[in-house]
Amino acid sequence: MNLLAAAPVPRDLPLPLPVPEWLLVFCLVVFFLVHILFVNLMVGGSVLVVLLEWMGLKNKRWDALAHEVAQTITVNKSLAVVMGIGPLLCINLLYTLQWYSANALTGHAWLMIVPLVIVAFLLTYLHKYTWDTWTSGGKKTLHQLTGLGAALLFLFIPLIFLANVNLMLFPTEWEKVKGFFSSLGIGNILPRYLHFMAASLAMTGLFLAGWFGRRDSDLSHLEGFSRPELRRLFYKVCTCITLAQFLFGPLLLFTLPAAGITTAVYVIIFSGAAVGLLALQQLMAELKSPDAAIGGRYGRIVALFSVVVLGMGSGRHVYREAALAGHQAEVKERTARYAAALAEFNKGQAAKPQPAEQSAEQLFMNCAACHAPAVKLVGPPLTEIAKIYAGNPEGIVAWAKAPGKKRPELPQMPSFAHLGETSLRKIAVLMLEKAAVK
């Protein structure tokens, strides 16, 4: 409990969840993984394209390969965006307070997602559709810079999401956050980022090994590459990076703040890693297999990786649940307490006899903000009004219902027709009385 002493405990929205919680959790985990897969392919793809195009300066065949890879990014990026909406919907519902709070605390960066992604996407299209026209000299450099610009943006934008996903887990830290950059100091963002980036490259490698391995895929643009060679190349990317993940993974796990660490988290993550070892072993076997047989284990490898990813995704959720359990409970308790007090109050209000009609004095409060007895506040003082409407309260009523504009130096009076004729008459009579007393 001490740990949570510094966490703000806000009230939740007084509306029930629209669907059972377990369903939302299931959707969150699964949809998020689908989303992140396409994000991986988009980010990893754009990084690979930059590298391959640069290699292409020396040997044209790499340039052609870079162009082929670039074709895949624009579709993957559209899917990355659209597949992100589902998990966002779920996380908004499941962690309403934590999620929106993290958004607000990193607000400027959160808002910058929109223009940054637009620019990154436009650069990606520019890069793709100028490939055959910006081919030499300064134009080629400009082309490469376009690709680099897009890749750098794709490397930065995930950091904003990561900062939010991370910050929401630690309400006790919220008080320390003063803007996006300071939020990067909380939790273990750097290891998470490295793990994500490595996953992007590994998944892209695996995807391209399959993409170029399709029997009906057209390799006619890729002179100097054979199909097995391409498969082996991207298998190699996937294998090397997956090996590195056995470094980044533990680094991430062991730097996680203690808040959500439970035995279950370890069990799930280590089981995932064990399956990861199997996938790695299969990858190695693929790399060693002869040209004719390469690709035979592709389905198995994809299945194994799916299990790994599902394990990591579930482990991540179990950690989140544990890290937020205390805060969620406190929020629930405070929300219930507030609802009870509110219901009690409203019951008392309903039981009270309906207030009698408002007195003239009460009604006059609507006017007193602008009309003082003897001095001009906003509108003319009562003394002046009395002079104009002496013995004519009906005149005041008519004016209040549809005020005109007589004095150019004063703001126009709003209509008070909604108070009703009877009330306005009461006010008018009182106004004249008040002025007479002065």
Add this chain to the structure above:
Amino acid sequence: MDFPSFYMDHLAGGRLIIGLIASLHVLINHPLAVGAYPLLTWMEWWAHKHNRPDIDRLACRITFIVFIITTTVGAMTGVGIWLSTSLFAPFAIGSLLRVFFWGWFAEWLVFISEVVLICWWFLSWRKADTAEKKRKHIKIGVALSLMSWLTMALIVAVLGFMMKPGEWNQTRAFLDAMTNPLYAPQLGFRTFFALMTAAVFIWFTAFFFTRPKVAGDDGPKRLRRWIVYRMSHVVLVSLLGVFLFGTWYWNCIPETMKANSSVALLTQEFMSWHGRFQSLLGWTIVAFVVIGIGGLSNTFTLPRWALLVPSVMGIWLLGHFERAREFMRKPWVIGEYMYSNGIHKDELAFLQSEGLLRHATYVKHREVTEANKAECGRDVFMLACSRCHSTTGLNGVIEKFTLMYGADKPWDAAGMTLFIKGMHQTRTFMPPFPGTDKEAEALVAYILQLRENPQTLRGAQSEGITFAPVAKPVEEAGR
């Protein structure tokens, strides 16, 4: 609101940003997606049926532009509405998501199919080289048109619901919200508006792709005449729909909101526009009629620039429609349920009796004292006013009070307090003040301090958060 307050002082809290993102989204979505997909599909079908490869090529080129814009700026501004609303009004979007979950979920599924279909449709266009493949390709276009219309149909339900909740606040039922009375007219208005503007967009873009390249080549000219003639028909027919559904829409708006709309038009930023409103609306329709009829002629071709006139007016008309729609919602963010500052209707009296600060989370003090008055006022401002007002900037409280109490004389604190408490009576588009008398006085103290010493109020995104321990229930505190 019980979330850290994201706040951009000089942009009227930041509402302006939602407005800009949303307007850009609608301006792309309506003409370039909802309206253009069916028209381009129809062009493709016509080209196939009458064996006109030039029309097919033209449709494909325009689709390229549509593809690039909708999958970048179009898609991201759509997501951007959500991302920015999460910052400025998490209470509203959070509540809407809970009520409209299935609506949003269905929209997402439709949206996925829309994205897949536009990628598929455009990227496979040139590969469809046989009659059979072409027929299949046209079907993708038809599916895409349907899906993009469905996306709009679902989201309009949410917009309509925010204006007039129907029976929702009693039954909390999803279907009630979906069948609210403003739904059909608004959807019809948007559908025909989309078709009308899409026709002008295609017409305009076609000029760039139908330039005669070889002297004496009649092809481009013939193609241009073809597209102008067809698109002007679309303009004229859709215009009628825009007019009819627009009229129906305005007739369906509840009376109170209509009353508000005249306040909106008269007193707010619309003030100077109001005189021109009706004549401009008239001219917009005239402009579309003129180019629609002009396009029917086969003796002369309307110049390209002539199309910019109705386009600009169309943008203006839609912009006005959206702004008025947003404004007419006031003082509610969700009609009869939640005020625009996130206070629920049913907790108003409670907070007025017990105190806004007492039940908030992100505040420095819970009780107003002489010593902390202005600091409390600052928190009250952030909770009750900051969703619409800046301090000293756009739509600022200082500006508003200067209009009332004058720029060159001291302001009367007692008068201001009275005004704040009765504000919703005189400014019917504003929510009632949701705090105690002391909190109203604190707010006035803060405003007077601001006047003396204008200081930008920084939001949680730069200032971070402060929170006082949760207050004990009133009875225990010994009241």
